[in-house]
Amino acid sequence: MLPLILLAASLLHSQKASMECVDTGASIAATETEQVRGPRGATAVLMVSSADDHSKNSHDCMAGYKLVVAPVPGGAPVEADIIASDGDYGRTLSLRLSGFSQDGKRVLGILAEGGKYPTILLFDYHEGGGPVQIIDLKMQFARVAPPGCSQTLEVSGTTASGAIVVESNSVKSCGSSRRWLVNAAGSKAQPLPQSSAILVLYELKDSAP
Numbered sequence: 001m002l003p004l005i006l007l008a009a010s011l012l013h014s015q016k017a018s019m020e021c022v023d024t025g026a027s028i029a030a031t032e033t034e035q036v037r038g039p040r041g042a043t044a045v046l047m048v049s050s051a052d053d054h055s056k057n058s059h060d061c062m063a064g065y066k067l068v069v070a071p072v073p074g075g076a077p078v079e080a081d082i083i084a085s086d087g088d089y090g091r092t093l094s095l096r097l098s099g100f101s102q103d104g105k106r107v108l109g110i111l112a113e114g115g116k117y118p119t120i121l122l123f124d125y126h127e128g129g130g131p132v133q134i135i136d137l138k139m140q141f142a143r144v145a146p147p148g149c150s151q152t153l154e155v156s157g158t159t160a161s162g163a164i165v166v167e168s169n170s171v172k173s174c175g176s177s178r179r180w181l182v183n184a185a186g187s188k189a190q191p192l193p194q195s196s197a198i199l200v201l202y203e204l205k206d207s208a209p
Contacts, residue, residue: 014109014154014203015046018094021061021087021115023052031095036107038100038202041073044107046097053086061089065111067125067132082111082123082132091115098155099201108155108164108201110137122155122182124164135184137166143188144180157200165198 015033022029030049037043045068053062065082092114100107107125112118124133137153156167156179163181166189179198180189192198 015097018092021050021063021089021091021093033095033097036097036099036203039104042071042104044069046095046109048093048095060086062086063093080125080132083134088115099203101158102199102202133184135182140182140189157198159196165192
């Protein structure tokens with residue numbers, strides 16, 4: 001049995017939103033987070049929309065995730081398509097916009113879906129374009145937490161080398177660490193060495209431990 005991985009219920013500066021995957025017919029169903037701030041007045045908003053996939057063989061519900069970043073106040077916003085998914089109608093689509101890296105060149109967050117095949121994905125947007133990097137957190141943590149372990153995950157920052165730091169919290173001990181390093185190239189999360197410094201996300205600087 002894979003561990004149940006949930007979005008963190010609350011963290012001071014990240015923004016969250018959720019909706020069910022539906023098709024309204026006349027208009028596209030959508031929701032978005034409140035914006036988060038970055039260095040030099042930059043802002044970001046995370047969005048999801050849903051509609052019927054109009055497949056010839058089956059009519060499932062398609063969800064599309066998008067990040068809108070305004071690099072400077074008054075500047076032209078940049079829209080980045082993160083990922084699209086197809087699955088059950090009525091499944092929950094959850095957004096968590098964690099924030100900007102301290103240098104403002106990255107925006108990080110978590111997408112989670114319920115339904116028959118639940119997923120939880122970390123996205124990593126880099127300033128300057130290119131595809132948004134996606135990391136499957138369900139896969140990364142399935143091999144480090146014991147069966148039945150229920151935990152919440154939240155992006156807390158990066159290391160000096162650019163690795164992403166994810167913090168896990170649970171009622172009982174779930175694995176050997178509370179802070180983990182994750183990356184798209186790895187097959188499982190790695191415990192963060194105690195000596196490693198964390199560059200907390202821009203919005204979290206004032207609440208760093």
